[in-house]
Amino acid sequence: MKINKHYQNGVIKSIPKKWSDEEILKLLELKKQGKSFDYISNLLNRTSYSCNRKYYNLMKKLDTYNDKHRDLKYKYNKEFLKKINPSTILDVFSGGISWYKKNTNVDVIDNDLKVDGADFKLDAIDFLHKYRKHKFDIVDLDPFGSAFDCFDFALNIAEKGLIITFGEIVGRRFNRQDYVEHRYNINYIDEFNTNKLSQYIEKRGLIFRKKLTPIIIAEMTNISRVYYKIEHFNYGNSGCKYFKKKQNKFDWFINQENEKRKFKNGLKYIDIKNSFKQTKLFDDDFNACDSGHCGL
Incomplete structure (x- = not known):
């Protein structure tokens, strides 16, 4: 595969190859047929990773990425609510009007930067910073990608439960641990798993005098979603x-x-x-x- 490159300050840098409309249609058509990204990348003369990211971004725009997992996610949401019995929920990446607003009688404040319908349309960090001095029974972090920068705020705000979707788990499919290496101290692909990511959160919770216990762990194709019960303790x-x-x-x-x-x-x-x-x-x-x- 030919890679376009240019020199900048003595360093060779690759130039991303722009996707044509024809390539995008071909990508969508082949994925609909169930073809793998390895197969598609050979046809389009691109890397498998490039095809995956393009497809991910397209599905995100159409709000259909991980559609097949939504029913399962909502099922686990219901189970978790029965166990925690919350009165308040902070939904940080709600994707418009929060599912909790539509399906529960709980007091919910929701936010989404890109989709209309939520109470706020803020960057997730700005939204959490706004509510940093408030307490909610449950905080739900369900991003496209990683919510790593939100963890400390969420741990400080959450009182009874915390839900985190680990979108970074998709990197495991491509043997890429560069994102998680320094953030989660994951140095080998063999230890790149949901348990290792969860251990970081559980350890982090101790700083806030909160013991986090995973009571539901949902591992799906491109994401993992973990539901934590929170117990407070005093040193x-x-x-x-x-x-x-x-x-x-x-x-x-x-x-x-x-x-x-x-x-x-x-x-x-x-x-x-x-x-x-x-x-x-x-x-x-x-x-x-x-x-x-x-x-x-």
């Missing part, structure tokens, strides 16, 4: 000899998380450097815990 009741230090560090950490957007708006380098230093001290304190409840 002071765990017999932890580092409790006072942890409490101070925890209060500092939450403040940093709630104000994390400021780091994108020109804080001095020394402030950011000090922040990372304090975060490391915070983690070290938790790692030193001998109670077994709050070691990260």
Whole structure:
């Protein structure tokens, strides 16, 4: 396959090949016939990954991507609601009017940046930042792709349950762990699985004094969706000899998380450097815990 390249600052960079209308129609036709992306890529003289991403983006625009999994997702939603019995839900990527609004009597606030009909049309981080000082029984993160940047806000807001769709799991099909490598500490394709992604969330929850227990794990072709039950605990009741230090560090950490957007708006380098230093001290304190409840 020929790849167009150009030089920029002494570095060779590839130029994405533009998709023609004819190629797009051929892609859709072949997928409708059930052909694999490997098969299609050979016909279109493109990489399998390129064909997959193009198809993904097309289906996302048509709001039909993962259609075959929606009934299953809604079934698990109903099961989870019965177990948690929430009064309030924050639906961060609702895809228009939230499913919860249409199918439950729960008080729901929904948001979607690209689809009309929700209460808000904000970037997910901006939406969560807006409600950072509120509490909701359930927070649902169901993005196209990854919700990684939303995790800390969601953990802080959620009281009884948290639902996360791991769209990054699709990378496993193409032996690509570059996105998850530094975020989830996944260094080998063999450990790139739903359990490993979930372990990161469960560990992260401890920072917010919340124990997350997966009670439903739905693994589908391109996504995994995990439903967590949340239990609160107090480090002071765990017999932890580092409790006072942890409490101070925890209060500092939450403040940093709630104000994390400021780091994108020109804080001095020394402030950011000090922040990372304090975060490391915070983690070290938790790692030193001998109670077994709050070691990260």
